[in-house]
Amino acid sequence: MRSTMEKTTTPVITIGLNVNNQAFDYSMEELKNLVMANNMENVETVTQKLDHPDSRAYFGKGKIEYLAQLVTTTGAQVIVANDELSPSQIRNIENETNATVIDRTGLILEIFANRAQTREAKLQVQMAKLKYQLPRLRTSASQRLDQQSAGGGLANRGAGETKLELNRRTIEHQIDHVRHELKEIDKAYETQSKRRKENKIPTVALIGYTNAGKSTIMNQLVTKFGENDEKQVFVKNMLFATLDTSVRDLHLPDHKQFLLSDTVGFVSNLPHQLVQAFKSTLAEAASANLLVQVVDYSDPDQQLMMETTETTLKEIGVPDLPMIKVFNKADLAGTNYPTREGDNLIISALDDQSIELLTSVISEKLFKNYVTKTFLFPFDKGDLVSTLNHKFNVQSTDYTEDGTKLTVELPEPDVARYSQYLDKD
Numbered sequence: 104m105r106s107t108m109e110k111t112t113t114p115v116i117t118i119g120l121n122v123n124n125q126a127f128d129y130s131m132e133e134l135k136n137l138v139m140a141n142n143m144e145n146v147e148t149v150t151q152k153l154d155h156p157d158s159r160a161y162f163g164k165g166k167i168e169y170l171a172q173l174v175t176t177t178g179a180q181v182i183v184a185n186d187e188l189s190p191s192q193i194r195n196i197e198n199e200t201n202a203t204v205i206d207r208t209g210l211i212l213e214i215f216a217n218r219a220q221t222r223e224a225k226l227q228v229q230m231a232k233l234k235y236q237l238p239r240l241r242t243s244a245s246q247r248l249d250q251q252s253a254g255g256g257l258a259n260r261g262a263g264e265t266k267l268e269l270n271r272r273t274i275e276h277q278i279d280h281v282r283h284e285l286k287e288i289d290k291a292y293e294t295q296s297k298r299r300k301e302n303k304i305p306t307v308a309l310i311g312y313t314n315a316g317k318s319t320i321m322n323q324l325v326t327k328f329g330e331n332d333e334k335q336v337f338v339k340n341m342l343f344a345t346l347d348t349s350v351r352d353l354h355l356p357d358h359k360q361f362l363l364s365d366t367v368g369f370v371s372n373l374p375h376q377l378v379q380a381f382k383s384t385l386a387e388a389a390s391a392n393l394l395v396q397v398v399d400y401s402d403p404d405q406q407l408m409m410e411t412t413e414t415t416l417k418e419i420g421v422p423d424l425p426m427i428k429v430f431n432k433a434d435l436a437g438t439n440y441p442t443r444e445g446d447n448l449i450i451s452a453l454d455d456q457s458i459e460l461l462t463s464v465i466s467e468k469l470f471k472n473y474v475t476k477t478f479l480f481p482f483d484k485g486d487l488v489s490t491l492n493h494k495f496n497v498q499s500t501d502y503t504e505d506g507t508k509l510t511v512e513l514p515e516p517d518v519a520r521y522s523q524y525l526d527k528d
């Protein structure tokens with residue numbers, strides 16, 4: 104008897120067009136991973152070499168006929184294309200193969216929609232989906248609404264009203280609505296991030312290809328350096344485990360403090376609708392003092408994954424920020440770790456020494472213009488004492504007869520502000 108717990112996966116055929124693309128094999132591999140991430144099973148792959156996609160049906164006529172046969176022999180009811188297709192291409196392939204066609208963008212949107220947990224992520228995905236649907240609305244004679252059947256208020260919109268226009272207007276209305284809701288969330292975000300900036304706490308953003316180990320590194324750092332109430336983030340061996348940006352407050356043993364953010368991972372050709380929708384979430388990376396690019400060192404495609412990451416950063420509008428590269432999962436790559444060469448580290452997120460090394464490099468980068476000074480504040484300058492305690496890393500406090508003596512580690516440019524209180528001894 105079959106177990107009822109057994110997962111059913113949808114069999115699909117993946118198709119891809121090689122238009123002289125050097126990274127073609129990699130992108131097909133990625134597509135298969137995306138298919139799996141969407142709980143589907145790749146049963147066949149069909150590719151074709153062409154100078155450009157066939158405007159009618161993406162593939163040429165002969166290949167489409169072959170595809171139709173494959174649909175029959177494999178029983179696959181879904182075809183997943185490696186590119187974004189036009190509505191008519193989708194329709195033509197569907198008509199000629201009798202399978203449902205999903206393009207790369209549609210697939211990624213589906214995965215994101217299934218993963219989204221928080222209200223913000225759900226809204227962002229919804230926004231991306233609506234923008235994807237808008238130009239893809241189909242019209243047909245049977246969909247036309249006549250004035251009578253539309254009734255009441257709708258009839259007032261004129262005889263030319265079609266179901267298509269109605270749908271379009273509904274979607275535009277929904278987009279406005281979602282945009283409004285996201286703006287509200289954004290406002291709260293901005294206040295938070297403004298407060299962080301005022302506090303001058305430096306920020307570090309973990310970025311990189313999906314499944315590279317960003318969230319795992321985040322959790323290791325939170326375990327070691329998080330205050331009690333700092334929560335762990337979600338980790339799983341699947342594409343796009345993280346869709347929300349999480350920020351955690353970390354305190355190093357030497358009183359230095361920084362904020363670490365973990366965010367959505369990248370994949371090549373991330374749909375522009377999604378990039379647009381996730382821009383505010385990703386803004387956390389854009390305003391960071393340091394980027395930590397996490398790379399899966401055990402993956403043979405790591406070089407292309409790094410290129411994908413850099414392209415995506417540009418697309419989001421992240422400026423050239425200081426960056427270190429963390430080649431992670433070294434335990435699976437069979438190399439020595441942890442090691443460091445300049446701004447490149449080879450580590451395993453599962454190894455404590457690796458996390459120590461990463462921390463020391465982050466600290467070195469973030470606090471490089473820090474100096475340690477001792478100040479003596481007269482008793483009537485209690486406000487300054489509390490300001491310094493609030494803003495910087497006070498290493499020791501002495502209550503002397505002349506006032507409060509503070510040994511503080513602070514950025515060099517800030518010393519000038521308090522120079523009159525520098526301790527002469």
Ligand SMILES: Nc1nc2c(ncn2[C@@H]2O[C@H](COP(=O)(O)OP(=O)(O)OP(=O)(O)O)[C@@H](O)[C@H]2O)c(=O)[nH]1
Nearest residue numbers: 313314315316317318319340343344345368432452
């Ligand atoms: N062996 C090994 N596994 C690791 C290491 N780092 C992460 N993993 C595993 O890799 C998988 C993905 O890790 P995550 O931390 O969720 O990756 P991510 O970069 O946050 O992925 P997304 O959120 O999907 O972008 C999980 O199963 C982790 O346990 C490592 O150094 N060694």
Ligand SMILES: [Mg+2]
Nearest residue numbers: 317318344345
């Ligand atoms: Mg993650």
